[in-house]
Amino acid sequence: MSALQLPGHPHVHYQHEQLHVEGCNLKALVAAHGTPLFVYSKASMLEALAAYQRGFAGRNARVCYAMKANSTLAVLQLFAKAGCGFDIVSGGELARVLAAGAQADKVIFSGVGKTRDEMRVALKAGIGCFNVESEAEIDVLNEVAVGLGVQAPISIRVNPNVDPKTHPYISTGLKGNKFGIAHERTLLTYQRAAAFAGLKVVGIDCHIGSQITEETPYLDAMDRMLDIVESIEAAGIPIHHIDFGGGLGINYNGDTPPAADALWQKLLAKLDARGFGQRQLMIEPGRSLVGNAGVCVTEVLYMKPGEQKNFCIVDAAMNDLPRPAMYQAFHAIVPLQQTSGNAATTVVDVVGPVCESGDWIGHDRNLAVQSGDHLAVLSAGAYCMSMSSNYNSRPKAAEVLVDGAQSHLIRQRDSFADQVRGESLL
Numbered sequence: 345m346s347a348l349q350l351p352g353h354p355h356v357h358y359q360h361e362q363l364h365v366e367g368c369n370l371k372a373l374v375a376a377h378g379t380p381l382f383v384y385s386k387a388s389m390l391e392a393l394a395a396y397q398r399g400f401a402g403r404n405a406r407v408c409y410a411m412k413a414n415s416t417l418a419v420l421q422l423f424a425k426a427g428c429g430f431d432i433v434s435g436g437e438l439a440r441v442l443a444a445g446a447q448a449d450k451v452i453f454s455g456v457g458k459t460r461d462e463m464r465v466a467l468k469a470g471i472g473c474f475n476v477e478s479e480a481e482i483d484v485l486n487e488v489a490v491g492l493g494v495q496a497p498i499s500i501r502v503n504p505n506v507d508p509k510t511h512p513y514i515s516t517g518l519k520g521n522k523f524g525i526a527h528e529r530t531l532l533t534y535q536r537a538a539a540f541a542g543l544k545v546v547g548i549d550c551h552i553g554s555q556i557t558e559e560t561p562y563l564d565a566m567d568r569m570l571d572i573v574e575s576i577e578a579a580g581i582p583i584h585h586i587d588f589g590g591g592l593g594i595n596y597n598g599d600t601p602p603a604a605d606a607l608w609q610k611l612l613a614k615l616d617a618r619g620f621g622q623r624q625l626m627i628e629p630g631r632s633l634v635g636n637a638g639v640c641v642t643e644v645l646y647m648k649p650g651e652q653k654n655f656c657i658v659d660a661a662m663n664d665l666p667r668p669a670m671y672q673a674f675h676a677i678v679p680l681q682q683t684s685g686n687a688a689t690t691v692v693d694v695v696g697p698v699c700e701s702g703d704w705i706g707h708d709r710n711l712a713v714q715s716g717d718h719l720a721v722l723s724a725g726a727y728c729m730s731m732s733s734n735y736n737s738r739p740k741a742a743e744v745l746v747d748g749a750q751s752h753l754i755r756q757r758d759s760f761a762d763q764v765r766g767e768s769l770l
């Protein structure tokens with residue numbers, strides 16, 4: 345039988361009726377590493393990056409991978425080697441990217457709650473830019489930089505009040521969100537910042553939300569940003585780079601976000617038309633680089649038919665795949681062994697073993713499975729492992745990166761010792 349591709353997942357396919365990531369049969373990876381098991385396609389990550397790089401060909405642009413999407417060291421190493429900078433939001437993320445081989449001057453530091461310690465460490469490392477998110481943060485960063493006898497390079501994150509038309513929990517550029525500085529106050533804030541000895545204004549930044557599947561919010565946010573840049577520069581403060589954040593969506597459930605290169609063609613046309621085409625550009629994509637590169641393989645433990653619901657209880661749970669519980673997010677779920685078209689299916693809720701009714705992975709799925717079978721939860725490369733926890737004292741899952749027919753274990757499954765490290769009995 346020829347390979348059957350899964351829509352939106354360029355390197356996940358059935359071959360001889362068995363699910364593969366690139367050239368690796370997931371059944372064999374499960375036999376070697378157990379479940380739950382995250383498996384990522386290296387080619388898929390690099391192709392997603394290449395779409396941005398194509399879009400920016402000939403431009404002065406930097407892709408800063410928003411590592412919160414997937415912060416496993418080998419994934420960071422892959423993007424560092426491919427020339428990426430990084431968008432970080434904590435001292436822990438800074439330590440991770442540096443350990444993975446990133447250059448500090450290609451790292452930008454976002455986030456509304458940076459501590460003095462985090463600022464100090466980032467300044468000593470020679471960070472590329474702080475994306476400052478409040479007027480209070482400006483004062484503190486200035487103090488910390490003056491204390492170290494350096495100048496902190498800064499952009500101000502503008503909240504452009506543009507609706508990204510996504511889930512409210514992942515919308516970040518609206519007036520009611522905690523992120524950025526209201527666009528009406530931006531000029532004043534830049535004027536204050538420019539007067540501080542410890543700060544050096546280098547850019548401007550915005551990030552309006554995540555899983556954005558339409559181009560209009562980006563075009564609107566860009567117009568608003570460019571208006572602001574014009575007013576700041578008219579006040580005598582040069583803006584060297586413009587950072588448009590991340591947020592481009594992926595296909596989870598028939599979603600049709602624009603391709604990165606096509607979207608950027610439109611955005612660059614606007615930049616050119618407004619005379620900003622030669623400005624240094626930065627973007628901070630996360631999900632669109634890694635989301636559809638990953639699957640999470642899980643074993644069916646029990647089938648539990650009920651009066652109102654049938655449950656398919658699997659060994660992955662909300663601690664491994666938190667997005668459904670957090671945002672009612674959809675992940676496609678497919679069997680490792682392809683079933684024939686006439687196999688009897690049952691409508692089931694796919695749920696994990698965690699003691700919460702919110703611990704579900706998929707509602708009302710038509711599946712032909714029994715205990716001992718394996719399922720793959722798709723689109724599990726972003727905001728899954730990086731958001732995972734040890735809730736219910738469950739070990740964090742193992743992760744494998746596939747490169748053609750080769751597979752590399754890039755994270756071992758947690759042991760009990762891993763889970764209790766740092767704890768002590770009275």
Ligand code: PLP
Pocket residue numbers: 410412413431454455516551553554555589590591592628629630631632
């Ligand atoms: N930049 C910032 C400041 C963010 O908060 C996020 C995610 O929330 C991103 C970039 C990456 O977003 P996405 O993964 O949707 O591309």
